[in-house]
Amino acid sequence: MIPTTGWNLKHTYAELPEIFYRNQKPAYVENPQMVVFNQGLAESLGLNAEELKKAPGIFAGSQLPHGAKPISQAYAGYQFGHFAMLGDGRAVLLGEQIAPDGRRFDIQLKGSGLTPFSRNGDGLAALAPMLREYIISEAMFYLGIPTTRSLAVVLTGEDVIRERVLSGAVLTRIASSHIRVGTFNYISVFGTKVDLCKLADYSIMRHFSWLENPDYENKYLMFFREVAGQQARLIAKWQLAGFIHGVMNTDNMAISGETIDYGPCAFMDRYDPDTVFSSIDTSGRYAYKNQPLMAAWNLSKLAEALLPLLHKEQEMAIELAGEEISKYWDCYHENWFAGMRAKIGLVSEKAEDAVLISELLDLLKQHKLDYTNTFRLLSTFLPIDENPNLSEKSKLPGLSELSRLPELLGLPETPDFALWIKKWQNRIKLQNQNQQDTIELMQKHNPALIPRNQQVEEALTAAENGDLTVMTNLLETLSTPYEKAELYSLPPESKSCGYKTFCGT
Ligand code: AMP
Ligand code: MG
Numbered sequence: 001m002i003p004t005t006g007w008n009l010k011h012t013y014a015e016l017p018e019i020f021y022r023n024q025k026p027a028y029v030e031n032p033q034m035v036v037f038n039q040g041l042a043e044s045l046g047l048n049a050e051e052l053k054k055a056p057g058i059f060a061g062s063q064l065p066h067g068a069k070p071i072s073q074a075y076a077g078y079q080f081g082h083f084a085m086l087g088d089g090r091a092v093l094l095g096e097q098i099a100p101d102g103r104r105f106d107i108q109l110k111g112s113g114l115t116p117f118s119r120n121g122d123g124l125a126a127l128a129p130m131l132r133e134y135i136i137s138e139a140m141f142y143l144g145i146p147t148t149r150s151l152a153v154v155l156t157g158e159d160v161i162r163e164r165v166l167s168g169a170v171l172t173r174i175a176s177s178h179i180r181v182g183t184f185n186y187i188s189v190f191g192t193k194v195d196l197c198k199l200a201d202y203s204i205m206r207h208f209s210w211l212e213n214p215d216y217e218n219k220y221l222m223f224f225r226e227v228a229g230q231q232a233r234l235i236a237k238w239q240l241a242g243f244i245h246g247v248m249n250t251d252n253m254a255i256s257g258e259t260i261d262y263g264p265c266a267f268m269d270r271y272d273p274d275t276v277f278s279s280i281d282t283s284g285r286y287a288y289k290n291q292p293l294m295a296a297w298n299l300s301k302l303a304e305a306l307l308p309l310l311h312k313e314q315e316m317a318i319e320l321a322g323e324e325i326s327k328y329w330d331c332y333h334e335n336w337f338a339g340m341r342a343k344i345g346l347v348s349e350k351a352e353d354a355v356l357i358s359e360l361l362d363l364l365k366q367h368k369l370d371y372t373n374t375f376r377l378l379s380t381f382l383p384i385d386e387n388p389n390l391s392e393k394s395k396l397p398g399l400s401e402l403s404r405l406p407e408l409l410g411l412p413e414t415p416d417f418a419l420w421i422k423k424w425q426n427r428i429k430l431q432n433q434n435q436q437d438t439i440e441l442m443q444k445h446n447p448a449l450i451p452r453n454q455q456v457e458e459a460l461t462a463a464e465n466g467d468l469t470v471m472t473n474l475l476e477t478l479s480t481p482y483e484k485a486e487l488y489s490l491p492p493e494s495k496s497c498g499y500k501t502f503c504g505t
Pocket of ligand 2: 251252261
């Protein structure tokens with residue numbers, strides 16, 4: 001029997017006008033080698049994982065899969081606030097795989113050689129940054145944060161010249177599309193109004209097909225509202241998880257609402273809203289605390305591109321867009337508060353909850369507490385003992401009773417944390433909820449495991465030296481982030497403070 005690899009590639013993006021892309025074959029490489037292959041993801045896409053994991057040539061770009069029609073997409077972007085023409089400088093889209101459930105996914109190779117958009121770059125990628133994207137995107141997926149995913153990383157067998165000579169690699173990225181805010185920025189500057197309409201209609205078809213209703217009076221305004229809503233929900237999830245993207249330029253913001261382009265990103269260890277990891281972000285533009293604002297800034301650049309479609313009078317179009325941006329803020333705050341309430345086990349809503357939450361965050365900041373571990377360990381202060389014979393003082397599960405807690409949290413000898421715990425416990429008692437359910441709610445919203453910077457670095461260093469076991473173990477552990485796993489949830493060692501990430505281009 002001839003093995004079937006399961007490719008079912010379609011090419012709707014390539015049916016858009018030529019301004020949107022260039023035909024571009026990936027570069028041929030002689031000796032590709034599989035490094036990591038995502039079996040579960042392959043199967044969910046309807047691909048034959050057993051066959052494909054033995055076919056590194058397909059994921060290096062040397063051998064095109066059945067029905068592929070490779071293109072590089074054109075886009076621009078506001079990078080640190082400044083407009084730039086970009087495009088896929090080192091990526092090709094092989095096509096759109098239709099999964100067995102009917103969903104459509106872009107299959108993109110990243111690091112597969114020069115394209116018409118390469119500018120001064122070499123079109124290549126090195127092993128460590130591609131594995132980094134693989135690890136963090138998969139971790140995000142298991143944390144329940146919308147994201148592009150990673151199907152494979154292969155070594156090309158060729159060198160990549162950076163500060164030193166590195167091993168070349170190609171990542172296969174799976175996305176519900178690669179339409180970016182930057183794609184709209186590009187068309188609004190270099191395309192016609194017809195092109196803009198086509199892009200908006202195409203985006204609606206890919207992501208918001210319920211808007212394809214002739215009865216809707218202003219479907220482009222509704223499209224903008226949907227995109228903004230997706231971003232609001234996404235950024236709230238980033239903030240709640242302590243994820244810092246690092247380079248939120250408009251070319252790195254997907255219309256789908258998936259996290260995209262894992263460059264200098266990282267998870268925050270100690271809680272500090274000013275945290276910046278990216279070595280290129282010297283002004284802190286994309287610091288943790290600025291992410292909601294930067295998403296709004298990017299949305300305003302999307303709105304600017306869409307203005308001609310929103311209303312025939314520009315002033316009116318601007319007003320409409322402004323209203324949508326303020327709805328973005330409402331949606332963001334609502335999602336963030338709902339998420340924070342769940343993190344501290346609250347099922348009901350009270351006006352004073354906002355203060356309770358901000359006091360906790362202040363304590364985290366003041367005592368430089370680990371963000372992930374503190375929230376995760378909070379549920380160990382439940383259930384609250386209701387035994388009426390106990391004195392008021394001993395009813396409080398004090399820090400001394402939970403002897404490992406101060407050590408795990410790195411708590412100082414100050415009473416303020418204990419006072420906050422007491423206040424919070426009183427609030428928990430008010431909601432008349434089974435406390436076991438409250439604990440479960442908290443555990444579902446507070447991961448025990450995030451990709452700790454130092455662990456990721458160790459996995460990458462080992463992989464560069466040919467040992468993949470560290471990474472395989474890390475990936476395995478990160479696939480159940482809400483289950484208890486002591487080793488990985490320990491606070492980071494001081495080594496990872498002052499951690500810097502590099503674009504790796
Ligand atoms: P990124 O920082 O990955 O979002 O990339 C920003 C822009 O630079 C995109 O247009 C990329 O395609 C391009 N780019 C990044 N690295 C390279 C490279 N090595 N060769 C060519 N283009 C690149
Ligand atoms: Mg990018």
